[in-house]
Amino acid sequence: MKSFEDLDSLIGSVPFDVVADLRVVDTVRGSAGLLPDVLPGLLSSLRDRARPVSIESSAALDGIVVPRRRAAAVIAGDVERLQGREEQELAGCRDAFDHVAREDRGPLDVDLVLDVHRLLLARTPMPGGRLRRVESVVLDRDPRAARVKRFTPVAVADVPQHLDELIARYRGALTTGRHHPVLLTGLFVLDLVAIRPFTTANGRLARALTPGLLHDAGYDVARYVSLDAAIARSAEAHAAALLDSTADWQDARHDPWPWLRSLVRALADCSDELASLVATARSGRSKQERVRTYVLHHAGRSFRMSDARTALPGVSDQTIRLVLGELRNDGLVEVDGVGRSATWSTVRTR
Template identity: 60%
Template sequence: MRSFEDLDQLVGAVPFGVVADLRTVDAGRGSQALHRLTLPELLEALTDHARTASLEASSAMDGVVVRDRTRAAQILAGHTADLRDRDEQELAGYGAALDRLDEERGPRPDVDVVLDLHRLLFRFTPTPGGRLRQVESVVAGPAPDGARVKRFTPVPVAATPAHLDELVARYRRALGAGRHHPVLLVGLFALDLLAIHPFAAGNGRVARMLTNALLQDAGYDVTRYVPVEPAMAGSPERYSAALLDSTHDWHLSRHDPWPWLRYLVRALADATTQLGALTSSARRAGSKQGRVRDHVLRHARPRFRISEVRAGLPDVSDQTIRLVLAQLRTEGLIEADGVGRSATWSRRA
C-alpha cells in the first residue's frame, strides 16, 4: 500500500540502469508473439521446465526441499495420495496453487485470490491456509555469526485486512492509469505485500507466484519460459538484501524502492536475454536446409504455413524452404493440405 501513495515522487525518475534493463525486457516482450508463432514446441518444452524449476527454487527459498528428484517430479505431476512429510506436502500445495493461477480468469490481483493461493499452498498440511495472520510477529533473518536478528516488523494484525484491500485497489488504479511502467508496478505490489506480511508463513511463495502472474497479465511472459527463482535461490543474500533495503522506513512511507526494483528488473532482463539466446539457437543450428528441417519437425505448429517458417527463419530463402518441404514430403514426414499461397502443411504422426 505504502508504495502506491505517491507514485510520481517514488518512481517518477527511473535510474538509468533500470531504464536500460526495462528496454531489454520490453524488447523481449515484443518478440514473444513471433516466438509463439514460429517456435511453439520449443516454448512448450521451456514452459514445462520453467514451471518445475520455478516451483522447486521458490520452495527452497522458504526451506521446503524434496531431495529425491524422481519423487518431486511425481508430486508435481499430481501424485499426492501418499505424501511422506511436510516438505512433500508443501511442494504438492505449491503445485496446486500454480494450477489455480493458470486456471484463474478475471481481474488480478484480488484479495480472494491471494487468500485462495495461500489456502492451496497449505492444502495438504495439518496447518490451515487461507487465513490472515492472527498474532503479532517480526521478520527475522540470520546474522553473519549465525544468530537470528530482527529484520522488520509487519503491519499490526488488526490493520492487515485494510492494508491488503487498499494495496489491491491502489495497484489496479495505478495500472489502469498507465503513468508508470507495469513491471515497476508489479515489483511495488510484491514489495508491499511482503511488507504487509499477511500470513504467518508462506508470504514469499505467494508473492513470487503473484509476481509471475501479474507480469504475464501485463504481457510479460518471459518468466513462463525462463524462471527467475533459480537465480534468486542461488543468491539468497542479494535477494534478501534488496528487499530489506527497500522495506526500511516503509511504515513511514519514506522507503527507497529502487534496491528491490533494480534487483527484480535485472533478473527479468537476464531471463529475457537467456530466452533470446535459446530462440536464436533454435533457429540457427546447422546448415540452412538442416535448420528448416529442424524447425518444421521440432518447433513449428503441427499444421503450419510457409509464411510461418519464413518468419522463423528470415535469412533462409523461399527456394530452400520449399526444397526441404518437398524432401520431407517424399520421406512421408509431412503432407500438403491444399495448393497455392493459402496451402498449409501438416506433420504426420
C-alpha cells in the first residue's frame, strides 16, 4: 500500500538500466503476440515446459526440495499419496500455480489472494487462507550469525485494511496508465510482502500471483519462460534486494529500486531467453517452408532427394524428409521406390 501513496515521486524517474531492461521486455512482448499465427503450437509447448520448472523453483526458493523424479511425479499429479511435508508443500505450489494460470479465475481481489494462499497450504496440517492473527517480525542474521530484526510488518489489526487498500490502489494505478505495468506489479509484490498478510508462505504467495498479474497487464513471458527459475539463479541477491526495499516502508520513505531492478532484470532475462527460443523455432520453420515451397512450386513433376538437396543448400536431409513425409500425409506428393532411388511426384495442381 505504501508504495502507491505517491507513485510519481516514488517511480516517476526510472533509472537508465531499468529503462533498458523494460525495453527488452516490451520488445519481446510485442513479437510474442504474433507467435500463435506464425508458429502454431510453440507457445503451448513452452508453457508446458515452463510450468514444472516454475513450480519446483518457487518451492526451492522456500527451501522445499523434493528429489527430481519424485518432484516431477508430484507436479504431474501422478502421486496417490504424498510423502512428508515437503511433498505436501510442493503439491500446494502446483495447485496455486495452476489456479492463477486459469483464464477464468477472475480479477485480482482479496478472495483471490485468500484462495491462492489456501491452496498453497491445503495439503499440509497448516491452515491456509486465513489472515495473520499474531504479530510478526522479519529476522535476519548479521555477520556474527546473531539473529537481528530487519523489518516489522504491519500490525495484525491493520492487515485487512492494508490488503484491501493495496489491491484497490494497484488496480487503480493500472487503469490510469501513467506508470509501466511491470513496475506496478513489482510494487504490488513489494507491498504484499511488507504487509505480510499471512503467518507463513507469503513469499510463495507473491511468486504464485506474479505471473498472473503480469498476464493481466499484458505480459505473458513468465508463462513461457520460468521467472522463478531466473530468480533462483541469483536467489540471495534477489532476496537481499527485496529486503533492502522494505527499509523505511512503514513511513513510505523506502527505496523500491533495489527490488524493482532485480525483478525487471530477471524478467528481461526471461524475455531474452524467449526471443532466443523463438528465433531457433523460426529458423527451423523457415527451412521447412523452403522445402515445401520448392516441392510444390519449383520442383519438376518428378524429383529425387538429390534434386531437393541440390536446390536447397543448407537444409539437412532430415528436414527434407520430414517435409516430404508431411506432404505425403497431406496427399500432396507420392513416392515410388525407397532409398536413394526413390522418385517423388506431386499429385495435385500447383
